[in-house]
Amino acid sequence: MLNNLKLRNLIRSFSELYWLKPMDIVWDAVTAYYVQSWINKKDILLDLGCGDGYFSALMLGAKMPITHDKFINVVANNQKIRTNQSGDIYRNQQQLLKLKKAPWRMIDYGLELKPHHIRVADALGIYKKIIKGNFEQTGLNAESIDKAYAVFSFYWGTNLDKQLSEMHRILRKGGEFIVTLPSENLFGMHLCKRLADEEKSTKVKRYLEGLDGGRRDLTTRHARSEKEWKDWFRRHSFTVLNTVPVVNKVMFLHQDISQRVFLPILFKMSNAGDFKRMRPVVKKYVCEKLYPDLLNELLKFESVNRAEHAYYLFRVKKQQ
Secondary structure, three states: OOOOHHHHHHHHHHHHHOOOOHHHHHHHHHHHHHHHHOOOOOOOEEEEOOOOOHHHHHHOOOEOOOOOOOOOOEEOOOOOOOOOOOOOOOEEOOOOOOOOEOOOOOEEEEEEOOHHHHHHHHHHOOEEEEEEOOOOOOOOOOOOEEEEEEOOOHHHOOOHHHHHHHHHHHEEEEEEEEEEEEEOOHHHHOHHHHHHHHOOOHHHHHHHHHHHOOHHHHHHOOOEOHHHHHHHHHHOOEEEEEEEEEEEHHHHHHHHHHHHHHHHHHHHHHOOHHHHHHHHHHHHHHHHHHHHHHHHHHHHHHHOOHHHEEEEEEEEEEOO
16 A cells, blocks of 8 residues: 555645645545545546535646645634534635546435535535535435445434435435444544543543534444444445455554644744734645655555454445
């Protein structure tokens, strides 16, 4: 995997997008590498929980100008996640983006709930149609989709059984669903909440719980083992074709603590004074000089014991 040219190109693209969040770069790029390998040019394709569309654009080979800065307008004081994940971790009034290079294929449908994400995704021009809806009721016709994928989004829903039944309804016979789902390991990987549970001081406990913002409880409520997920798919008349563990615990733990403690400070600093004026130069230097070696080391963690990963990436097929 370390020497795979397509993966390294994806890592380079994601590094320019997530230049202030290096942990996100590797796990998004690795996940994108597998997902795009299962997609064909002629598939009628649905992107579930498409968000701002950046992930799918880069996954399918699009290029963004390095001058585009996803974090330029971030306000990092919106840490609390609501019970239905209708709130974002950071407020970010993103600018509409014109891609430097178009992806190798268009996406037939994107599905998203949040209007500000829909606005940005629509401007990318990679979706033929974006639907404002949820996983339980997509509004699509029965047996109208060849392949659907939901990357780090499907488990935010409240009723996974209804959501998977909806996937079964809209997929054609033999159609495929590609989805990331939380592993049984995820509960113990949310460091802020884990430390809060162990803390005896009321003030420190509240501080750590505030940093977690309810994230662990929401993301781990559906956590299951690989076998349990496979059994769940079979009960809903899906055949499991592939399972890939993604997001090693080392990267997850670093991402969790940095996102909660250090990134809010970094975002605030990067939007002020001399740093703000130097952002384009700093970003170019970080992406071209610092990240290649760092990301190569982080990528090695994705090859270790599957029991130490936070998520499973499943590729399943609707039974005939």
